Amino acid sequence: MLIRLPLYVGTAGPPSIADDRSQASAAGDELSPEEVVVAYHERTKHHYHRYAASPGNMDWATQPDPFRRYAGASLVRLPLPEAGQALPYWQLYIADGLEPAPLSIESISLFFRYALSLTAWKRVHETTWSLRSNPSSGNLHPTEGYALLPALGAIHDRPSVYHYAPKEHGLERRADLDPSVWADLTAAVPEGSFLVGLSSIHWREAWKYGERAFRYCQHDVGHALGTLRFAAAALGWQLCLLDRVRADAVSQLLGIDRDADYAGAEREHPDLVALVVREKWSSDRGLCLTQALVSRVAASRWYGTANALSLEHGVAWPVIDRVAVATTTKFPGMAADDELAGLPSKEELFEAPVRSGSFTAEKVILERRSAVSMDASTALPAATFFQMLARLMPTRDGRSVPWDAIPWRPRIHLGIFVHRVNDLCPGLYVLARDPEKVEPLRLAMRPEFLWQRPPSCPPGLPLYLLKEGDCRALAARVSCGQDIAGDGAFSLGMIADYMESLVAYGAGVYRNLFWEAGLIGQVLYLEAEEAGIRSTGIGCYFDDPVHEVFGISSRDWQSFYHFTVGGPVEDTRLTTLPAYEVAPTS
Ligand SMILES: Cc1cc2nc3c(=O)[nH]c(=O)nc-3n(C[C@H](O)[C@H](O)[C@H](O)COP(=O)(O)O)c2cc1C
Numbered sequence: 001m002l003i004r005l006p007l008y009v010g011t012a013g014p015p016s017i018a019d020d021r022s023q024a025s026a027a028g029d030e031l032s033p034e035e036v037v038v039a040y041h042e043r044t045k046h047h048y049h050r051y052a053a054s055p056g057n058m059d060w061a062t063q064p065d066p067f068r069r070y071a072g073a074s075l076v077r078l079p080l081p082e083a084g085q086a087l088p089y090w091q092l093y094i095a096d097g098l099e100p101a102p103l104s105i106e107s108i109s110l111f112f113r114y115a116l117s118l119t120a121w122k123r124v125h126e127t128t129w130s131l132r133s134n135p136s137s138g139n140l141h142p143t144e145g146y147a148l149l150p151a152l153g154a155i156h157d158r159p160s161v162y163h164y165a166p167k168e169h170g171l172e173r174r175a176d177l178d179p180s181v182w183a184d185l186t187a188a189v190p191e192g193s194f195l196v197g198l199s200s201i202h203w204r205e206a207w208k209y210g211e212r213a214f215r216y217c218q219h220d221v222g223h224a225l226g227t228l229r230f231a232a233a234a235l236g237w238q239l240c241l242l243d244r245v246r247a248d249a250v251s252q253l254l255g256i257d258r259d260a261d262y263a264g265a266e267r268e269h270p271d272l273v274a275l276v277v278r279e280k281w282s283s284d285r286g287l288c289l290t291q292a293l294v295s296r297v298a299a300s301r302w303y304g305t306a307n308a309l310s311l312e313h314g315v316a317w318p319v320i321d322r323v324a325v326a327t328t329t330k331f332p333g334m335a336a337d338d339e340l341a342g343l344p345s346k347e348e349l350f351e352a353p354v355r356s357g358s359f360t361a362e363k364v365i366l367e368r369r370s371a372v373s374m375d376a377s378t379a380l381p382a383a384t385f386f387q388m389l390a391r392l393m394p395t396r397d398g399r400s401v402p403w404d405a406i407p408w409r410p411r412i413h414l415g416i417f418v419h420r421v422n423d424l425c426p427g428l429y430v431l432a433r434d435p436e437k438v439e440p441l442r443l444a445m446r447p448e449f450l451w452q453r454p455p456s457c458p459p460g461l462p463l464y465l466l467k468e469g470d471c472r473a474l475a476a477r478v479s480c481g482q483d484i485a486g487d488g489a490f491s492l493g494m495i496a497d498y499m500e501s502l503v504a505y506g507a508g509v510y511r512n513l514f515w516e517a518g519l520i521g522q523v524l525y526l527e528a529e530e531a532g533i534r535s536t537g538i539g540c541y542f543d544d545p546v547h548e549v550f551g552i553s554s555r556d557w558q559s560f561y562h563f564t565v566g567g568p569v570e571d572t573r574l575t576t577l578p579a580y581e582v583a584p585t586s
Pocket of ligand 1 (some may be wrong): 131132134135137138139219220223230351368369370371372482484536537538539542
């Protein structure tokens with residue numbers, strides 16, 4: 001069965017190498033990990049005259065299977081949660097507002113349903129493809145999900161490592177852990193805690209996008225981290241990234257280092273593990289995962305061999321392997337920024353606490369969709385616009401959901417193209433997600449920018465008007481000519497504090513920046529649903545022309561991701577089918 005793919009990327013040029021610097025990176029060896037990252041980022045920029053290297057066309061014969069399975073691993077089907085859970089959407093953001101659900105097969109099922117499950121099948125003529133609660137560049141879904149769970153009633157009588165199978169909404173049991181290993185693994189955390197993990201199969205994205213694929217895989221991880229955090233919030237659980245667990249330990253914990261289990265199958269890149277805790281817990285992200293303990297997990301009895309996703313692989317993209325290694329050889333060690341001083345309080349961000357809304361969490365999460373086209377007319381009330389942006393701000397009075405999932409201060413800021421927001425003049429704006437970065441951004445951008453506070457903007461929202469004017473055509477042009485960027489109510493470029501992050505934390509931080517960008521995107525997706533409109537992630541944009549718009553001339557700040565939000569136009573040719581055949585259990 002062929003999976004139909006969105007066609008938003010223009011025809012890519014033939015694989016060509018950007019410049020001498022990138023040529024050097026192709027040799028690779030003599031560069032430091034940070035230099036490998038910079039060279040990768042430069043050579044995978046899209047330019048007006050040349051796209052980053054990609055196959056240029058889609059070879060349908062080698063299209064990767066979107067579903068990984070492990071033959072020989074037993075599958076535990078999770079009971080589909082009853083549809084119509086009443087939890088209101090706004091409640092997801094109140095971290096300690098819910099009685100935590102007990103750990104059971106039902107709660108684990110709801111967790112994966114909201115985080116990584118299928119949400120619909122789409123059909124046009126003879127072609128069918130599935131959508132998921134987590135979005136993905138090109139709907140290629142490179143991200144695989146794992147869990148390390150305690151012995152749990154109807155799931156299994158021993159602690160185990162599982163791979164999540166979205167098509168079946170089930171858990172494939174990859175390994176049985178000795179109860180003593182589990183006890184040691186969770187000694188420092190409250191009972192009922194468990195681990196989730198994410199990995200990426202780069203080939204799935206590289207098949208279509210070539211060298212830029214590593215970026216998209218990392219965006220997708222950020223989105224999935226967001227869906228995991230919101231799923232946990234729906235159950236009253238906490239979730240935080242364990243950012244000090246080294247990549248080789250992530251591989252061992254998830255079993256993706258096991259060569260024999262991947263003979264002839266595409267390998268998975270270790271992205272992250274996160275801790276899910278049922279009760280309020282002052283997190284110690286350095287959770288004691290000693291090498292000895294990780295080795296004991298690795299020495300468990302493992303089951304199953306991975307399926308091959310493509311019969312053969314076309315062009316190889318060695319720069320992806322190189323940047324993957326460079327960003328995982330050592331963890332970035334971003335100090336947990338417990339120091340939240342200078343960030344706004346909730347009161348400074350929201351006029352009044354948000355305690356009402358339009359939809360349930362379930363509706364927003366399971367019906368989230370990317371707009372494929374925008375209506376070029378829907379305008380947003382300014383209050384809605386401000387509230388969406390306020391949701392993107394971590395607060396000083398305890399980190400808000402989903403920002404409590406990551407330990408570092410915001411390193412991604414927004415350059416916004418406002419097209420249709422009532423009572424706000426169209427033009428270029430900037431949101432400094434860390435107020436301390438207002439001044440550095442001001443210095444980096446065009447000196448003639450206004451830096452004016454918009455009328456009635458909440459005091460805690462560091463939002464500034466830079467320049468008035470109609471920037472619809474400009475926004476579309478820099479987003480690879482995609483009309484959705486100009487036809488929405490607003491679109492934006494996510495500007496990363498790039499070079500300083502690399503210098504301070506090393507090459508590994510490159511992935512963290514994409515994860516933060518993906519998290520921002522996930523909040524925008526959900527906020528747009530709640531507002532009755534839609535949004536779309538935009539991975540295809542012309543990097544340096546975006547910098548030029550804001551007057552950014554050094555490599556200190558780089559655009560990492562684009563997004564558009566507005567009134568969608570539905571594609572009426574498509575038929576929507578339910579995600580799963582099985583009737584909901586009661
Ligand atoms: C990282 C990322 C980049 C994306 N880039 C684009 C893009 O450039 N243009 C576009 O129309 N959609 C883009 N999308 C939207 C995807 O095509 C969409 O998520 C996918 O088809 C699945 O559909 P869904 O979001 O409705 O589940 C992007 C999504 C992600 C997560």
